[in-house]
Amino acid sequence: MQPTAHDFKSNARAALGDKQLQDALSGLPGGLVAQRAAARARLPEFDGLRDYGRDLRNHTLEHLDVYLERYETAVKGAGGHVHWAANGDEACAAILRICQDAGARLVTKGKSMVSEEIGLNARLEGAGLEVVETDLGEYILQIRHETPSHIIAPAIHLTQGQVEADFRREHAHLPAGRRLVDPAELVDEARQILREKFIEADVGITGANFLIAETGSSIIVTNEGNGDLTQSLARVHIVITSIDKVVPTLDDASALLRLLARSATGQEITSYTTFSTGPRRDGDPDGPEAYHVVLLDNGRTELLGSEFREVLRCIRCGACMNHCPVYNAVGGHAYGWVYPGPIGAVLNPGFIGIKEAGNLPNASTFCGRCEAVCPMRIPLPKLMRHWREREFAGGDTPFTTRMALKSWAALARRPWAYHLLARLTSRAMRVASGRSGAFRWLPFATGWTGGRDFPAPQGRTFQELWAARQKQAASKRSAR
Ligand code: SF4
Structure with a gap:
């Protein structure tokens, strides 16, 4: 994805003047924010669980090398393969090689922000493969040739009317007079189209919410079940994820799952929480013949050794952006790269550089809501301030700001x-x-x-x- 983070100001101006986008964003505070608040109120130990989650992630990051090696050994023990990728290029090359070795033509994909980070679809399509997104939001974006604007609700910037128009244009072979008024009708239509793809796919690619060192398992959480069909019906399952997703044990993953669903959508648990451990074994009724995990670094090791280490605790729940007044006003695309909102303001400069993404840590009111709701207690405003310091030290802060600060x-x-x-x-x-x-x-x-x-x-x-x-x-x- 070509970054436009340096154009944040004009992106934001355009977003503020976009009536359709403003209509779509207007439902955000009342929806996910209220659902999280209700879920938190139903769990008295919620804040204690946040402390536990923070300490657990700190411990894992402190010993990341140990847990990653343990994870690799467990994956191999379960019959899978692990591929280490220092950057996006290496990750894409590894995935393409696996697809080509499997003689693949059609690849189905579950939602994965890491795959957005490395530009995976373009790389596979460039090599002649058909890639089909199977998460409903991602499918809609794929037919619109757009990128996600939210990490858990990728098409949140669209109205129902826009999706209906896209389906009528894209599914021109279906009867023109069909009803597409209710969300359920749109879902049914996408389901019909995707069902065929699930059955025909040679390779299924998913992300991972967590990796478990003790068992070599990867976990995905979804509400549509598309991830399960993606990974169990294709001959080959590839997990593309990053090194910071590993946790020591199944118990640890369970604790984080309790925080993830509540913080993201206000659910006690998502509709589907799926654990994958290696390929299909003798006697298994289904599952892939081969199981690969591609582990991406892409700048995370550098973050680990810096004052930004705490951002690696992130479990990608999206709560910080749901509560952010800036995100609520301009949506995700204005941020100009993969990760929007407060988490993007800290992560993106680490991945694409402070020169490109310098606007993002400055696009904050520092109201502190992001830190207040973060299940991993990540001090996002403090980390944004560190990026501002680096920008200032590098001489990249605009002249007027430097003069104002000096005065x-x-x-x-x-x-x-x-x-x-x-x-x-x-x-x-x-x-x-x-x-x-x-x-x-x-x-x-x-x-x-x-x-x-x-x-x-x-x-x-x-x-x-x-x-x-x-x-x-x-x-x-x-x-x-
Ligand atoms: S920074 Fe915190 S609130 Fe934001 S996505 Fe990550 S875990 Fe969730």
Whole structure:
């Protein structure tokens, strides 16, 4: 995927003016956010479980080499193969080789953000393979030639009417007068089309939510069951995932699954939670003849050894983006690369570089909601701040921002000057704003005044109020 993160500002402007996108996004806060809140309220130990999950992921990251080796040994013991990929190119090459060795023509795919990260579909299609996405949201995006805008609800930016129009265009062989009004009718139609593909597929590719070191199993969670059909009906099952997904034991995975479903969709558990361990064994009624796992690094080792290590705890639940006011306003595509929202603002600079993705850690109000809801307690605002520091240190922060920061630093070191300037500026602004008490245009805040008025400071400054309060408290104490 060609990144457009450097164009975040114009992407965001276009998103704000896109009526259809705004209609689609308007349902987000009331949906996933409310469902998560209800699920959390039903589980009294939810926050304790978050502490457990954080500690477990920290422990695993601390000993990642040990658990990955243990995982590889267990996969081989179960008859599978493990392929290590340092970057996207190596991962795509390994998958293509497996497909070609299997004489594959048709490949079905479950949802996988890692496959988006490495541009897998384009690579396989370029080699003449037919690739069919089987997750409903991903299928819709594939026929629209779009990328996901959310990590668990990839087509959340689309309205039902858009999907109906896409199906009528794409499935032109079906009767033109058929009903496609209810979501259930759209699902039925996609199911009819995909059923044939599941049966004919030579290779099925899935991602993995977790990898279990003790058993060599991979786990996927879905609500459609498409992942199960993808991996059990094809002759060859390939798991494409990243090195940070490994957990030590089945018990550990169970604890994380309890957090994942609740944080993502507010469910106690997803409709399908599927464990795969190696290829079909003698006596198994179904399953693939061969089982491969492609383990991607792609910059994660570097993150592991840096101040960004904590981001690798992420279990890709999507809660941070559901609660983010910026994501809710502009949607996922504005972020310009695979991972949107607060998690993308921390991950993307690590994968595509701070020069390309420097806008993303700055596209935050720092309201802290992302950290407050993250099941892995990842301090996302702190990590975004680290990226800002790196951007500043590398000289990539825009000139005006650097000057503003330098002025701020000079004032912050001289409190008397800061207090004086704050007092004079607020009074001058109050007078200049006239009777309206607001500005329709300000030279240093055109981004703000382009969409709304800028209220002039009213009354006393914070420092004045604070000093008055301290004085009041002191006189009360001396009166006692
Ligand atoms: S950062 Fe936290 S909230 Fe966001 S996707 Fe990852 S685990 Fe979920």
